[in-house]
Amino acid sequence: xxxxxxxxxxxxxxxxxxxxxxxxxxxxxxxxxxxxxxxxxxxxxxxxxxxxxxxxxxxxxxxxxxxxxxxxxxxxxxxxxxxxxxxxxxxxxxxxxxxxxxxxxxxxxxxxxxxxxxxxxxxxxxxxxxxxxxxxxxxxxxxxxxxxxxxxxxxxxxxxxxxxxxxxxxxxxxxxxxxxxxxxxxxxxxxxxxxxxxxxxxxxxxxxxxxxxxxxxxxxxxxxxxxxxxxxxxxxxxxxxxxxxxxxxxxxxxxxxxxxxxxxxxxxxxxxxxxxxxxxx
Numbered sequence: 001x002x003x004x005x006x007x008x009x010x011x012x013x014x015x016x017x018x019x020x021x022x023x024x025x026x027x028x029x030x031x032x033x034x035x036x037x038x039x040x041x042x043x044x045x046x047x048x049x050x051x052x053x054x055x056x057x058x059x060x061x062x063x064x065x066x067x068x069x070x071x072x073x074x075x076x077x078x079x080x081x082x083x084x085x086x087x088x089x090x091x092x093x094x095x096x097x098x099x100x101x102x103x104x105x106x107x108x109x110x111x112x113x114x115x116x117x118x119x120x121x122x123x124x125x126x127x128x129x130x131x132x133x134x135x136x137x138x139x140x141x142x143x144x145x146x147x148x149x150x151x152x153x154x155x156x157x158x159x160x161x162x163x164x165x166x167x168x169x170x171x172x173x174x175x176x177x178x179x180x181x182x183x184x185x186x187x188x189x190x191x192x193x194x195x196x197x198x199x200x201x202x203x204x205x206x207x208x209x210x211x212x213x214x215x216x217x218x219x220x221x222x223x224x225x226x227x228x229x230x231x232x233x234x235x236x237x238x239x240x241x242x243x244x245x246x247x248x249x250x251x252x253x254x255x256x257x258x259x260x261x262x263x264x265x266x267x268x269x270x271x272x273x274x275x276x277x278x279x280x281x
Contacts, residue, residue, distance in 0.1 A: 044124075088135075096143060114150075115150060119157050159214070162214075171269075175269075183251035193249050216261040
């Protein structure tokens with residue numbers, strides 16, 4: 001096991017070995033195309049080069065003595081992350097092959113390679129496999145038929161970096177159930193309602209506010225034929241006004257994803273949307 005033998009850290013950890021895994025049994029032209037993608041991904045993660053150098057400096061004969069060494073523990077921890085990186089690169093490479101030769105020009109373009117660098121910086125900062133998978137999905141889908149510009153894709157990468165998994169849970173729920181109210185969203189995700197003055201209620205209001213102000217979520221509103229939003233008529237209260245503020249789990253105002261929010265789901269959440277739809281003209 002790697003934990004018992006730091007020598008194993010050196011095995012297969014070089015850039016050449018990662019490149020070999022991705023380009024195995026492929027024509028040389030495809031190797032050159034993948035190499036650009038690989039170098040853009042690896043080059044955006046600062047610790048990879050340091051890891052390889054540090055691993056190479058551990059003499060084989062000192063493996064046992066250095067078992068408890070802090071450097072060795074650092075190497076072992078980063079070896080796990082490097083294995084996740086290798087798997088992510090391999091998964092994206094496999095998706096490339098499924099998309100066919102028509103993506104070759106796209107994945108060699110400087111615009112796409114800039115997306116690769118930004119995405120893997122966000123991937124490296126991600127603390128969960130869920131976020132890392134969203135990043136990989138975005139890059140895979142961004143290589144194929146384009147639903148939006150690279151500027152919008154860069155916004156989506158920043159959303160992966162910015163939002164928490166709780167935000168993504170709300171996004172998935174509203175995507176699956178358009179028109180869900182805050183009551184619907186909470187009960188589907190968490191069940192029984194907490195007190196209005198609880199930390200849970202405060203957090204839920206924060207999630208909805210973040211996604212609304214961030215342009216991911218909005219309340220449903222009527223539109224004209226050309227898509228312009230109609231003003232809401234002010235509600236008229238009969239009798240005495242309520243003595244309490246609106247509930248965090250209000251059940252009359254439906255929520256929808258914005259068009260940006262829908263595109264974000266299409267690019268990142270393949271478990272909900274199996275594939276990207278047709279290109280927008």
